[in-house]
Amino acid sequence: MSASSVAGMIEVSGLTKRYGEKVAVHGLSFHVSPGIVTGFLGPNGAGKSTTMRMMLDLDHPTTGRVRIDGKRYAELREPLKYVGALLDAKALHGGRSAYHHLLCLAQSNGIPASRVGEVLDVVGLTAVANKRSKNFSLGMGQRLGIAAALLGDPEILMFDEPVNGLDPEGIHWIRNLMKSLAAQGRTVFVSSHLMSEMALTADHLVVIGQGRLLADTSMAEFIRTNSRSYVRLRSPQQEQLLDVLHRAGITAVTAGHGALEVDGVGAEELGELAARHQIVLHELSPQQASLEEAFMQLTAESVEYHAHAQPTEWRT
Amino acid sequence: MTTPSTPAPYQQHPGVPGYVSPVPLRRATLLDALASEWTKIRSVRSTIWTLGVMVVLVVGFGALIALALRSVDLPEGESPVSLGFVGVLLGIIPVITLGVMTIASEYGTGMIRTTLTACPSRARVLAAKGIVFFLLTFAITLVATALVSAAISGILGGSTAGSVWLGATVGVSAYVALLGLLALGVGSLVRHSAGAITIMIGVVLLPLVMALFMMSEGLRDVQQFLLEYSIPSQLAIFYGTPMGEDGPTGWESLGLMGALVALVLGLAFLVQHKRDV
Ligand SMILES: Nc1ncnc2c1ncn2[C@@H]1O[C@H](COP(=O)(O)OP(=O)(O)OP(=O)(O)O)[C@@H](O)[C@H]1O
Ligand SMILES: [Mg+2]
Secondary structure (H helix, E strand, O other), rough: OOOOOOOOOOOEEEEEEEOOOEEEEEEEEEEEEEOEEEEOOOOOOOOHHHHHHHHOOOOOOOEEEEEEEEEHHHHHOOOHHEEEEEEEEEEOOOOOHHHHHHHHHHHOOOOOHHHHHHHHHHHHOHHHOOOOOOOHHHHHHHHHHHHHOOOOOOOEEEEEEOOOOHEEEEEEEEHHHHHHHHHHOOEEEEEEHHHHHHHHHHOEEEEOOOOOOEEEEHHHHHHHOOOEEEEEEEEEOOHHHHHHHHHOOOOOOEOOOEEEEEEOOOOOHHHHHHHHHHOOOOOOEEOOOOOOHHHHHHHHOOOOOOOOOOEEEEEE | OOOOOOOOOOOOOOOOOOOOOOOOOOOOOHHHHHHHHHHHOOOOOHHHHHHHHHHHHHHHHHHHHHHOOOOOOOOOOOOOHHHHHHHHHHHHHHHHHHHHHHHHHHHOOOHHHHHHHOOOOOHHHHHHHHHHHHHHHHHHHHHHHHHHHHHHHHHHHOOOOOOHHHHHHHHHHHHHHHHHHHHHHHHHHOOOOHHHHHHHHHHHHHHHHHHHOOOOOOHHHHHHHHHHHOOHHHHHHHHOOOOOOOOOOOHHHHHHHHHHHHHHHHHHHEEEEEEEE
């Protein structure tokens, strides 16, 4: 059996999307496999939502293609039975009740109306099924969007920033939901701009920046290669300390607030070295760079909207 | 051996389907899309409001005018049911609004993305919307025009030929529903409720208004054409009170409107395939 016919597989190849002059997605190729949660990570404006819209055939790629189970999305006659997607929880008519919103979607795919009650139950919206969705809170809207994604009991699920604006309980619920969906053998593709969020849920990572692929790796591999460990030192005798380190062939870099950072040497060895030269230490602490920092480093060149560190001066 | 209480973690095998749903697969057809659009149109308040206002305008104005004219003799050859014309002319506005809203509100709210994710065939979505809207509007307009014709006849007495009855109910309802369908097509092209409604009101009113100001001799032919083919004039034909002598007959105007609708919906089909949502 060829890879292209594996059920639940999403394949993206050479995907490019231009909006006029702006290239939102640039030659993107990767695939998403069943049975795991694949995180789709990138800073704001990286092209995540654009890519997902092209996966669902909402936007037309300038070049390149997307195949789901080896087919184009438009070839899926009852797409809700293959793919459940939550791109934007507000993409509904607020004047319609939750029940009717789900009913009209179910009907269009020939899904029995009894599924509507079931998914409302799964997301815990049964009590407000007949309320108009415009009065729903952010969390309730998100749950309704997830109910719609689950309607056809699909083998593939796609979520665009599902935890945005949710309270801790809601975030916890979505995390567990995604993991359990993947554990059932489904394909789960979820975007985020928070590395820390992905570290908790994703098994595999696809990282993009400015529309280009930056990394396509397992979570474990990403952690192994990207988490730098170092030792932070602070001393009132910084000059002497630098001297001593230099003579011992150890490179130290100055960090903010009078601290020094040393890579690749243990805290014990550094402490003993300082003691031998009778240098007072105010801090000697092993540090682990967070995945968030690793992610920021990876995407540093590609971040589109940098915040200015300092406000530009007002010139007269 | 006992079965484990928790399901074993999923093992990935190349070539083995990931997840197979117990929900049975059934081919979705245009009928399913029609059921979906019917649920949509009946589950929002704008449908109740616009069609309700239309019925009130059609029946209310017709009955009021009939009551006011109880003691006045109608011109020779004019059937009393033609007094329903003004109400229907006003009733066009809510029908246009509903036609536009049926599709443009999906773009306004973002619902269209959910709709097209569930049914990627743009043609099927547009066809289902058009059919459901047309049938619903036709049915409600038919009820309203039948009611008002009966009310006017009851108030004023007099006899009305069968063909005029048919024109004032079925003919008018078909024409109004087609006009609403045109609004739906325009809504699909413009994707913006207020813009599409404005365009449609212009289409209805502008030719007649322009004709009123074409006083010069050289424009006489254009003026005559606008007078005969403007939408209010074509509507008047169904009541046997055309505004000119050489204009279309009732069935010809239905054909003309049908052709216009086909043109605009065809354009909407073509354009939809090229555009992002
Ligand atoms: N319809 C459009 N017309 C023009 N430019 C667009 C359009 N949609 C997206 N873009 C541009 O494409 C780029 C990618 O946008 P996209 O929404 O895909 O990013 P994202 O990764 O989802 O960001 P975020 O994390 O903020 O949601 C942005 O620079 C955006 O301005
Ligand atoms: Mg986005």
